[in-house]
Amino acid sequence: MIFLPLPFVVALLLLILLAAMLRGDAGHKGNRPFLALVALCALQSIIVGLRWGYDVAGLGYVLPVVASCLPAFVLESFRNLSHREQAETGAVWIYASPPLSIVALILVSPGLVDIALILLFVGYALVLLNLSRTGPDALDEARLEGAGAAHRALLIAAASLCLSALVDLSVLLDFQWSKGANAALIVSSANLAGLLFLGLTAMVAARERAVPVSAAAADRASSTAEDRDILDRIDHLLADQKLARDENLTLSRLARRAGLPARQISAAVNRLARKNVSQYINDFRIAEACRLLRESDMSVTAAMLESGFQTKSNFNREFRRVTSLSPASWREKNRAAGRSEA
Template identity: 75%
Template sequence: MIFVPLPFVVALLLLIFLAAMLRSDEPGKGLRPFLALVFLCAVQSIIVGLRWGYDVEILRYVLPVLASCLPSLVLASFRSLIHREEAAGSARWLHATPPLGIIVLLLLSPSLIDGALIVLFVGYALALVKLGRAGPDGLDEARFDGAHAAHRALLIAAAALCVSALFDLAIFLDFQWARGTNAALVASNANLLGLLFLGLTAIVAARARPLPTSAVNIDQASSLAAKDREVLDRIDHLLAEQRLSRDENLTLSRLARRAGVPARQISGAVNRLARKNVSQYINDFRIAEACRLLRETDLSVTAAMLESGFQTKSNFNREFRRVTSLSPASWRERNRSSPS
C-alpha cells in the first residue's frame, strides 16, 4: 500500500533534522521549543503511520491528544524570539489545558473532539498573528539578519495551522459522509504539515536565534528616559565606534542591553528620527562597511558580506540594492578606487 511508508519516511526525515540541530551549535534554552516541536512531529508521524497504515485502532485515542499539543509548541517557539519582558502575558499553565481538555472529551464526548481541534488550531493561528503584529522589530531576540525571515515564517505558520484545521474538518466530514473511506489519504497529507512546521521553525532556530554569549549587565540608570536624539547618538556610537553592527548575532534585545536603553525606546527613536525600522537602520551601517571593503580592499563580495555582519547572500543583496540601488559587484565596478 503506497500510503503506508509515507509517514515513516517523514518521521525519519524529522529525526535526521532533529539530530542535525542537536549536533550544531550548542542548543540554548531558546531552542528547546523548536527541538520539542520537531520531536513531536516525528512521533506524530510514526503514530499516523501505525494508525492508518497498519490499522492500529487503539492509537486513535492518542492522535488527537498529540495534535492538541502542536499549536502551543508552535506559539512557544516563536515566543522564544521575544524578550521575556515583552512576551509576558497569560499564565503558561493555560497552554497545558488543550491536551487535558481533549482527554476529557475522549472520556465523555468523543464526537466533539474534531470540533475542539479545529477551534484550537484556528485560535492559536490568531494568537500567532497577534504576536506578529509588531513586525520584525517585535522579535527582539532574533538576529537582525534573520528577523524578517522569522516574521514571515511566523505568518506562514499561522496559515499552516489554519490549513491543518481544514484537514481536520475534511476528515470529520469524510467520516460523516463516506464512513472514513478517504480518511487515510487525508491524514497522510495532513501529516506532511508537520514537515512544514519543521521547515519553518528550523529556519528560525538556525538563522534567527543568536549563538550563546556571555550575559551583559543591564544598565538601569537615568538614561532609560533619554530623548530620542540621545538614544540614537548612543546607538550610533555602539554601531560605528565599537563596530557592534558587524556582530552577526546582534539582536534588538542585546543592543538594548549594551546601550542601557529599553528596546521599545530604541525602536521608537529609530522610527521617529530615521523613518526606518531597526533592522534597516542596522543594515545601513553594515552596507556602509561593505561598501568600504568593496572599494578599498580586494576581498570577495562574499567575504565583504560576512565581514560587515551579514550571514545570508539573499539578505545582503536585498539590503545592498535598497541602499545603493546596485548589486555589490556593480557598485564595486563603479566605485573602486583608482590606482595612484
C-alpha cells in the first residue's frame, strides 16, 4: 500500500481551495496576498510531508525558512482589507527580513532557529490582534455585508499563528527531552491544522474584499452636530441614491461617495448609533427587507437581493440579529398583525 502522509492530504485540500479561489470572485488582483498565502500553506504542507513522512533530512533546513515567510503573508493579506494600512504594505522588508534572518541563524547559530520562529509567530499574531482592535470597521476595504466574517477570520488567523508557535515550542521541548521521538506526530497533526485554518480564513476574508478603490482621507475633530450631519448624509446615500444595494459597498467606498474620511464616518456611527458601520448598514438593509416583506408579495430571496444582501447566510443571520425571527416568520407575524388591525 502506498503511504500518503497527512501533510500531503492537507496540501491537496489547500490546492483545491486555491483553485476555487482562482475560479471565483476572490481571484481578482486585490486578493493576490490571500492567494499567495494559501499557496504558501500548501507548499509548507508538502515540505512537511517530505521531511517527516519520507524522512528527507535535507528539507529540515528548508522548512524553517519557508515557515518564516508565513506570518508576513498572513499580515499582508489582512492589511489588504484595510485602506488605512495600505501605505505600509509595499515595503520589501516585510517579506524578506524573516527568511533572511532564519537563513543567517541556520548558518551561524542553528540552535536558535526554533526560538526565533516562536518569537516571530507570536509577534505577528500580536500585530494582527492590534489591527483588529477597533472591530470590523478596521477592515474598511471589506464588503460591509461580510466585514464581521472577515474580522472573525482575522482573529482565527492570529490564533493559528499562536498555534504554530506552540507546535514549534512542543517540537523544541521534544528534542530536548526525547531526542525528537514525537516530533513527526506533533508536526503532522497540530501544525497542519494551523495551516488548514489559515487557508480557510484566507478564503473567507478574500471573498469579503470588494474591488479596491482609492480615497483620500484626513481626520478632523467631530462634534455631536457634525456626527448627526454625517449620519444624515450617509442615510441620504443609502436611501435616496440606493447605495445600500451595492454588493461591493465598503467603508472606504462609502467615505468616497460621502466626501468624508472613513475614520470620521466610523467614529460618528460609533458615537451616535452605538454600533459599527457594518451593523449600521445591515440594519438599514434589514429595515428595507422588512418593508418589502410586509408590503409586497415578492419572495424572501428577492427581498434579500433587493435590500442589498447577496448571500442567504448573511441575510438570515443579520435578520435574526435585528428582529429575532427568520424572514418567513417575521412576514407571517406582521401580516397577521396587519389583518387583525384591519
